[in-house]
């Protein structure tokens with residue numbers, strides 16, 4: 001016989017959030033908040049001899065009370081039941097109505113069960129922040145994502161708590177710390193986004209430490225009894241084509257590939273921690289898939305980045321303005337007049353998420369830049385406007401010991417931080433004058449090809465000179481640099 005049964009229950013917070021997100025995406029519009037207290041009404045076919053049992057089962061099904069419109073019999077759909085003897089009493093016909101949208105519960109259950117869980121290792125870096133923001137967007141491919149954000153130090157105040165479901169700090173170089181902090185989530189994580197980096201004096205040492213960090217994390221997640229880990233996203237960069245430019249013993253021997261750099265170039269005959277990390281990922285194949293993202297100079301916002309070109313330039317401009325010094329270009333005429341490219345952290349994040357959920361992109365390496373080029377001269381003009389300092393034309397005749405001068409400016413930055421009430425930083429920690437100086441002295445155009453990425457279906461791009469303005473505003477909003485000028 002058919003009977004109508006209903007029950008009242010409370011939906012767990014995490015399921016409620018996912019239901020709400022599911023409904024928003026399904027309907028494409030804002031929906032009323034869901035009540036955690038829910039009522040289910042459904043039509044159940046109950047064999048006469050099991051009628052009593054059927055009434056008990058009803059307590060297992062949940063629908064928000066105020067949103068139930070018209071429970072009715074609908075297409076067949078399977079239910080997860082808690083015991084075999086109960087199953088025989090359940091009708092396969094029912095439909096759930098939520099906020100005037102009627103949805104298939106089996107579809108929702110499927111989405112909830114298989115929704116992806118990201119672990120961003122390096123969430124406080126420029127690439128990491130961009131990723132957390134992108135994964136938490138309602139429109140994120142493959143979403144809704146649960147996001148764990150991890151870094152070595154505790155959470156900085158400028159990183160909004162809402163960007164991650166949980167912030168975890170652990171030292172990936174320390175096996176025990178990694179085990180202890182990641183074990184609790186090791187049966188949950190489906191995707192690792194690797195945007196961490198440690199820098200040492202030699203490239204050999206970079207290979208050792210960065211490989212150890214990635215290996216420690218993957219071991220914990222892969223060895224978990226019910227590991228769901230399926231994909232690793234690896235962020236690297238154009239040093240793949242340039243070689244270990246920051247290793248003083250090797251730098252003079254390097255002859256970079258001809259630009260535009262393309263993914264199929266053979267490796268250079270020098271140690272490179274990017275090669276080591278790629279090889280590590282390949283060693284997990286086919287049980288894990290991976291994607292590699294080779295960025296140009298990253299443009300984003302963080303006070304925890306080792307190489308932060310934009311923040312370095314912002315510090316330099318702020319100091320020039322504060323002291324009334326000319327904001328001179330410290331590079332060469334070649335870089336002033338020739339092309340360079342950059343990678344907006346938002347484009348990087350988009351490409352990484354796309355590759356993590358696209359079958360065609362699996363086990364591939366992609367360059368990732370904004371897709372345009374700029375000259376440092378045009379970049380400098382924009383900086384002058386943003387920081388309200390005079391534009392000084394490049395002068396070949398003038399000798400300018402930029403690195404020497406900036407070494408002395410730590411106390412000036414301290415004064416600016418103090419006076420403007422900025423987030424506490426030390427100039428030496430947030431700037432990379434030496435690395436940027438090297439870039440501004442390149443004798444080649446630092447430009448990557450984006451053809452492969454487009455051919456595989458990723459079309460994200462950004463206008464670099466607009467990106468600069470946007471990210472400077474973000475650094476100001478984060479109170480890392482002064483608001484005015």
Ligand SMILES: NC(=O)c1ccc[n+]([C@@H]2O[C@H](COP(=O)([O-])OP(=O)(O)OC[C@H]3O[C@@H](n4cnc5c(N)ncnc54)[C@H](OP(=O)(O)O)[C@@H]3O)[C@@H](O)[C@H]2O)c1
Nearest residue numbers: 122124125126127151152153171172196197237298305306
């Ligand atoms: N920055 C660029 O312009 C640029 C350009 C091309 C390629 N890349 C590449 O992009 C990748 C990411 O770079 P990024 O600049 O975004 O990095 P980043 O801003 O310097 O951030 C590094 C992140 O890694 C975390 N981390 C470092 N050591 C860790 C450890 N032992 N355990 C856990 N977390 C640790 C840091 O946390 P803590 O601060 O708490 O240590 C931080 O969140 C790197 O491979 C880099 O070479 C960067």
